[in-house]
Amino acid sequence: xxxxxxxxxxxxxxxxxxxxxxxxxxxxxxxxxxxxxxxxxxxxxxxxxxxxxxxxxxxxxxxxxxxxxxxxxxxxxxxxxxxxxxxxxxxxxxxxxxxxxxxxxxxxxxxxxxxxxxxxxxxxxxxxxxxxxxxxxxxxxxxxxxxxxxxxxxxxxxxxxxxxxxxxxxxxxxxxxxxxxxxxxx
Amino acid sequence: xxxxxxxxxxxxxxxxxxxxxxxxxxxxxxxxxxxxxxxxxxxxxxxxxxxxxxxxxxxxxxxxxxxxxxxxxxxxxxxxxxxxxxxxxxxxxxxxxxxxxxxxxxxxxxxxxxxxxxxxxxxxxxxxxxxxxxxxxxxxxxxxxxxxxxxxxxxxxxxxxxxxxxxxxxxxxxxxxxxxxxxxxxxxxxxxxxxxxxxxxxxxxxxxxxxxxxxxxxxxxxxxxxxxxxxxxxxxxxxxxxxxxxxxxxxxxxxxxxxxxxxxxxxxxxxxxxxxxxxxxxxxxxxxxxxxxxxxxxxxxxxxxxxxxxxxxxxxxxxxxxxxxxxxxxxxxxxxxxxxxxxxxxxxxxxxxxxxxxxxxxxxxxxxxxxxxxxxxxxxxxxxxxxxxxxxxxxxxxxxxxxxxxxxxxxxxxxxxxxxxxxxxxxxxxxxxxxxxxxxxxxxxxxxxxxxxxxxxxxxxxxxxxxxxxxxxxxxxxxxxxxxxxxxxxxxxxxxxxxxxxxxxxxxxx
Numbered sequence: 001x002x003x004x005x006x007x008x009x010x011x012x013x014x015x016x017x018x019x020x021x022x023x024x025x026x027x028x029x030x031x032x033x034x035x036x037x038x039x040x041x042x043x044x045x046x047x048x049x050x051x052x053x054x055x056x057x058x059x060x061x062x063x064x065x066x067x068x069x070x071x072x073x074x075x076x077x078x079x080x081x082x083x084x085x086x087x088x089x090x091x092x093x094x095x096x097x098x099x100x101x102x103x104x105x106x107x108x109x110x111x112x113x114x115x116x117x118x119x120x121x122x123x124x125x126x127x128x129x130x131x132x133x134x135x136x137x138x139x140x141x142x143x144x145x146x147x148x149x150x151x152x153x154x155x156x157x158x159x160x161x162x163x164x165x166x167x168x169x170x171x172x173x174x175x176x177x178x179x180x181x182x183x184x185x186x
Numbered sequence: 187x188x189x190x191x192x193x194x195x196x197x198x199x200x201x202x203x204x205x206x207x208x209x210x211x212x213x214x215x216x217x218x219x220x221x222x223x224x225x226x227x228x229x230x231x232x233x234x235x236x237x238x239x240x241x242x243x244x245x246x247x248x249x250x251x252x253x254x255x256x257x258x259x260x261x262x263x264x265x266x267x268x269x270x271x272x273x274x275x276x277x278x279x280x281x282x283x284x285x286x287x288x289x290x291x292x293x294x295x296x297x298x299x300x301x302x303x304x305x306x307x308x309x310x311x312x313x314x315x316x317x318x319x320x321x322x323x324x325x326x327x328x329x330x331x332x333x334x335x336x337x338x339x340x341x342x343x344x345x346x347x348x349x350x351x352x353x354x355x356x357x358x359x360x361x362x363x364x365x366x367x368x369x370x371x372x373x374x375x376x377x378x379x380x381x382x383x384x385x386x387x388x389x390x391x392x393x394x395x396x397x398x399x400x401x402x403x404x405x406x407x408x409x410x411x412x413x414x415x416x417x418x419x420x421x422x423x424x425x426x427x428x429x430x431x432x433x434x435x436x437x438x439x440x441x442x443x444x445x446x447x448x449x450x451x452x453x454x455x456x457x458x459x460x461x462x463x464x465x466x467x468x469x470x471x472x473x474x475x476x477x478x479x480x481x482x483x484x485x486x487x488x489x490x491x492x493x494x495x496x497x498x499x500x501x502x503x504x505x506x507x508x509x510x511x512x513x514x515x516x517x518x519x520x521x522x523x524x525x526x527x528x529x530x531x532x533x534x535x536x537x538x539x540x541x542x543x544x545x546x547x548x549x550x551x552x553x554x555x556x557x558x559x560x561x562x563x564x565x566x567x568x569x570x571x572x573x574x575x576x577x578x579x580x581x582x583x584x585x586x587x588x589x590x591x592x593x594x595x596x597x598x599x600x601x602x603x604x605x606x607x608x609x610x611x612x613x614x615x616x617x618x619x620x621x622x623x624x625x626x627x628x629x630x631x632x633x634x635x636x637x638x639x640x641x642x643x644x645x646x647x648x649x650x651x652x653x654x655x656x657x658x659x660x661x662x663x664x665x666x667x668x669x670x671x672x673x674x675x676x677x678x679x680x681x682x683x684x685x686x687x688x689x690x691x692x693x694x695x696x
Contacts, residue, residue: 172194
């Protein structure tokens, strides 16, 4: 079932991904060039964390929007993405407060809810291609924790590449949905 | 359609970053509060050759902004320092194909050691001037010689001048040379070559509006690792005392550069080491027919050293020369650098020093507070004291003394993670590790951990002996936990009238 207002979730998803990767490109290339740069623009761990927090915040807004739209369309599975966004915020807050164990528990719940959100995205996807791409992303998201726990740091490179594929498939799936809902739905 | 293009672009960028087609951060380390250095793996960016890039930022309150400063870069070579480049700018770029840098690398290459075996460093001095004040930041930037050869990596240094936290130097109008520090050494140190550390690279740097002067002393010889010193009273009163000095170094050992006024400013040299050695001498008032070979009858020191090492005390004087305003002395920075240590245990040795070796030199420097060098701290460690009532007591003032059946042992040093040399520790729990196992069951050298342990074992402690053991901690000089033991028969080293007593344990032993 096509939900027209989901278009803006997909557009947002692509735009946020594009903005963050554009920052990655400009920041990394300009950092090694001998030109004056503001300190916050340098490609350093501190600035990467700051950029990451902004991206996560924007993504949470998008996932909340996704949940609201689905619920308004009588699809209660929208609660999954809202719960994910909510638990992630709580988890990060607990982490900042130094409560490592409760934070871990809450963040694990948030991660499971993220996988659930991806499953929801499969269910509302309008094309076979985007369903397949979300499917791949969901499978990778599910596999990463057991692989990391089992393999530890030895497999970190594989996990890195899996995460990149996950990101790429999610972005392309969103782009396909945008195209479909924007053109076909109009 | 636009969204599709944006999506594909994003994916391409993410993949390019992961395969190092664009600069990707592979390591980053902070340099205290003075900034940080990032190492970026990348395909060469068009128009930007790989190498070192230094950026300068000024912190004033909450504002962080790029600022122009004097940037002066030196490369460590096996036996000296090569001036590489300088500039007055917000940033300075030095490609790996810089002639002077290549010259320093050539010196390393001439040693014939695989490049992966060691890391060396660049010394960077940032001088920022405002009004009558100047701020000097000394930085040590570790790098692998192989990167220069292979023309890989971008090394980006961000320096932060915090004018609210760093103390400024006063800018005084002066003529260069007048106030240069007279670096004098005792003339009887014939076994040391003192020389100018400033190796002349093939092309001297072009004259600019400012001129750094380097007064430098290099010691091309023995780098003491650990030592035990005894005075003539010990020979006389404690005749028959046997001492065993053991060193235990394994893992990636890092020597840090120490700057006066700034402390530990970073690693200047590192090498993989795996050394476990011990040597004994008997202190005796007279030579007997049956005396073993290692009997000593005069005051002196027993020490372990790295032969063929180079260490330096480098004094950087920075001048600003302006044709209309005259010459200004910006300030001084003194850096203690270990420039080179032979890899592994190829050149390690044991020698007795009777007043002309590096240990004597160290005491001489300490006594003169040489160049305001961080004076080695001396700790009243423990004492064996014979009381008037006929009992022998062991006083453990500032650390444990382990009784291992026939001997008493003091173990100093510690384990440290490779990226952070912990503060030198006294009396750690390594006793079991270094003494009990005697090399058995010792974990193999690991890249992530290093151990620098020094043990002194005292044999033949008998009732009636008076022996005071002081510990000299020279870590602030060598940038590596380096300890010496000083044995006296009448009082602790320096004849203190009061003792600090943090450990505080007394045992009757006879």
